[in-house]
Amino acid sequence: MAKITLNNLAHSYVDNPESDEDWALKEMTLEWEDGGAYALLGPSGCGKTTLLNIISGLLKPSTGSILFDQQDVTELTPEQRNIAQVFQFPVVYDTMTVYDNLAFPLKNRNLDQATINQRVSEVAQMLELESVLNKKAAGLTADGKQKISLGRGLVRSDVNVIMFDEPLTVIDPKLKWLLRSKLKELHRRFNFTMIYVTHDQTEALTFADKIVVMEQGKVLQVGTSQELFEQPQHTFVGHFIGSPGMNRIEVTAKDDGFYAGNTRLPINKSSTPYNHAKSLSIGVRPEHVYFSDQGLDVKINKCEDIGRYKLANIQFDDTELKLLASSEQALPESSGRVNFDPKFTHLYVDGWRDNEWAILE
Amino acid sequence: MINRTHNEKAWLLVLPVVILVAFNAVIPLMTVVNYSFQETFGNNQFFWEGVKWYEQVLNSERFHQALGRQIFFTATILIIEIPLGIAIALCMPKKGIGVSICLVLMALPLLIPWNVVGAMWNIFALPDIGLLGRMINGLGIDYNFTQQPIAAWLTVVLMDVWHWTSLVVLLCYAGLCAIPDAYYQAARIDGANRWQIFRFIQLPKLKRVLIIAVLLRFMDSFMIYTEPFVLTGGGPGNTTTFLSIDLAKIALGQFDLGPAAAMSLIYFIMILLFCWVFYTLMMRDESEQ
Numbered sequence: 001m002a003k004i005t006l007n008n009l010a011h012s013y014v015d016n017p018e019s020d021e022d023w024a025l026k027e028m029t030l031e032w033e034d035g036g037a038y039a040l041l042g043p044s045g046c047g048k049t050t051l052l053n054i055i056s057g058l059l060k061p062s063t064g065s066i067l068f069d070q071q072d073v074t075e076l077t078p079e080q081r082n083i084a085q086v087f088q089f090p091v092v093y094d095t096m097t098v099y100d101n102l103a104f105p106l107k108n109r110n111l112d113q114a115t116i117n118q119r120v121s122e123v124a125q126m127l128e129l130e131s132v133l134n135k136k137a138a139g140l141t142a143d144g145k146q147k148i149s150l151g152r153g154l155v156r157s158d159v160n161v162i163m164f165d166e167p168l169t170v171i172d173p174k175l176k177w178l179l180r181s182k183l184k185e186l187h188r189r190f191n192f193t194m195i196y197v198t199h200d201q202t203e204a205l206t207f208a209d210k211i212v213v214m215e216q217g218k219v220l221q222v223g224t225s226q227e228l229f230e231q232p233q234h235t236f237v238g239h240f241i242g243s244p245g246m247n248r249i250e251v252t253a254k255d256d257g258f259y260a261g262n263t264r265l266p267i268n269k270s271s272t273p274y275n276h277a278k279s280l281s282i283g284v285r286p287e288h289v290y291f292s293d294q295g296l297d298v299k300i301n302k303c304e305d306i307g308r309y310k311l312a313n314i315q316f317d318d319t320e321l322k323l324l325a326s327s328e329q330a331l332p333e334s335s336g337r338v339n340f341d342p343k344f345t346h347l348y349v350d351g352w353r354d355n356e357w358a359i360l361e
Numbered sequence: 362m363i364n365r366t367h368n369e370k371a372w373l374l375v376l377p378v379v380i381l382v383a384f385n386a387v388i389p390l391m392t393v394v395n396y397s398f399q400e401t402f403g404n405n406q407f408f409w410e411g412v413k414w415y416e417q418v419l420n421s422e423r424f425h426q427a428l429g430r431q432i433f434f435t436a437t438i439l440i441i442e443i444p445l446g447i448a449i450a451l452c453m454p455k456k457g458i459g460v461s462i463c464l465v466l467m468a469l470p471l472l473i474p475w476n477v478v479g480a481m482w483n484i485f486a487l488p489d490i491g492l493l494g495r496m497i498n499g500l501g502i503d504y505n506f507t508q509q510p511i512a513a514w515l516t517v518v519l520m521d522v523w524h525w526t527s528l529v530v531l532l533c534y535a536g537l538c539a540i541p542d543a544y545y546q547a548a549r550i551d552g553a554n555r556w557q558i559f560r561f562i563q564l565p566k567l568k569r570v571l572i573i574a575v576l577l578r579f580m581d582s583f584m585i586y587t588e589p590f591v592l593t594g595g596g597p598g599n600t601t602t603f604l605s606i607d608l609a610k611i612a613l614g615q616f617d618l619g620p621a622a623a624m625s626l627i628y629f630i631m632i633l634l635f636c637w638v639f640y641t642l643m644m645r646d647e648s649e650q
Contacts, residue, residue: 087543091541093561093565096561105551108552
């Protein structure tokens with residue numbers, strides 16, 4: 001197990017990257033703590049897998065370096081880095097038995113037979129594979145095979161980090177929950193550093209202590225699920241995390257407040273020194289917009305009952321917003337007034353959250 | 362549950378293919394069956410002979426020898442072409458401009474008509490004017506495929522390897538390209554060496570294409586006619602007379618329709634039987650799982 005540091009790391013698949021778009025991963029500096037469970041979350045094509053492959057050593061970064069416990073491993077092969085990786089599709093050695101599959105990485109590292117036996121039976125027990133140990137791996141179901149892939153990672157006691165590249169894509173929804181909780185349990189028991197790539201926010205939120213949100217090769221925010229929810233550092237994070245995502249209102253700052261078109265928003269915090277910004281927007285989650293006696297006049301377009309919540313589509317001028325209210329609450333019929341919870345209303349300057357503005361009262 | 366409705370009219374849809382197969386396979390085959398039990402002296406007059414021709418063929422020394430040569434030839438080219446094909450496929454580049462160049466080069470021998478292949482190698486290997494023949498003789502080795510049985514054999518085998526290894530290569534290459542990168546990555550992480558990657562990933566994944574390659578090469582080589590016929594004409598003597606060359610000699614050279622028909626059927630059943638045995642043996646693993 002190790003602490004992983006990425007130093008000014010960047011990667012491009014083109015030989016001579018020129019424009020910003022040539023970089024699959026834009027320069028980043030990050031630290032992953034020893035024993036942490038991390039999720040890499042982002043839409044398809046945002047560079048998650050590239051980053052994962054760089055950490056595992058399958059890909060060499062164009063610039064920058066990777067350190068495991070302060071030791072530079074940028075030039076080392078995956079085998080030398082001593083990592084484990086579980087892929088999107090189960091990778092098993094078809095012709096070997098389950099036992100031989102699990103023992104394979106140990107045999108290649110020349111461990112003695114007694115140790116191998118002991119480790120394999122431990123892992124098999126953990127993953128409930130004991131009954132099929134002597135069967136050919138090719139005969140197992142998809143989730144059985146994925147358990148083997150997982151087991152080949154876990155069987156080595158000394159791995160620096162275990163990486164998961166959307167490992168539950170091919171698994172039944174019902175078994176997904178089981179395997180995911182199995183992973184959490186394993187993490188608690190053995191304290192491996194784990195990195196989990198996914199584009200599914202539920203999966204990320206349930207698995208990880210800390211979530212790294214990426215978009216277009218950039219790391220936008222690293223934080224706990226609560227931080228991502230309450231203080232999204234970038235409008236994309238606000239939009240991507242949460243269902244439905246954060247409301248984003250383009251605004252202009254005037255002396256007496258923020259205006260969306262000609263309508264003044266119900267926000268009292270200071271609004272003056274933003275002349276340099278290219279774009280200004282206010283972000284507030286549907287959970288933090290509420291009906292009240294005074295505030296912004298809105299029209300109610302649609303109201304849906306989605307189980308525990310009611311979701312209302314509301315509108316003022318040309319701006320549409322979403323609002324979440326508890327299902328017991330009675331909502332006004334066709335028009336009403338709304339307010340924003342000041343604690344969870346954020347100002348975004350060119351897409352990034354203004355953290356100083358947030359603490360003004 | 363969806364209820365099945367039985368609709369016999371569906372048979373009408375199969376009719377065209379049934380007619381087609383009947384005319385190009387079943388009816389000619391039945392004609393051969395008909396000939397194999399009869400004797401003719403021309404004039405379209407036939408006399409019933411029972412299983413006489415079958416007994417004659419099965420007991421004939423000539424047939425035994427041709428069969429022996431045939432089996433030896435097929436075994437030799439399979440032993441050479443399959444491993445060689447896999448090896449070449451493994452060496453071929455996976456991406457870049459090299460891929461198309463290699464594929465075109467590999468496909469070239471397959472595009473040449475069989476009789477042209479025979480003629481090419483005939484001239485190529487002639488000891489007095491052929492490039493290969495003169496070169497070997499120039500090295501001080503006495504080589505003349507028109508007179509020496511061993512030289513004739515080597516030339517026929519070499520020609521077949523040149524002509525058909527490409528097929529195995531192309532099949533294997535397609536099979537190799539179908540293996541997802543994740544397998545290689547996992548192997549690298551597990552610390553597998555080159556041999557283990559071949560043994561535990563590539564070979565198992567190639568199994569299905571290899572079954573097809575072996576079956577195709579077996580059938581084709583067991584029925585080989587044109588190339589050795591043009592190259593050596595079955596000689597010197599009878600040393601490169603394989604089953605189909607012998608068959609053509611009996612049927613067209615001697616016009617013995619009855620024995621030729623009986624031999625054809627025996628030949629046909631043998632190929633069918635061999636294929637079945639090959640297929641069952643190679644698929645046995647699959648069904649165990």
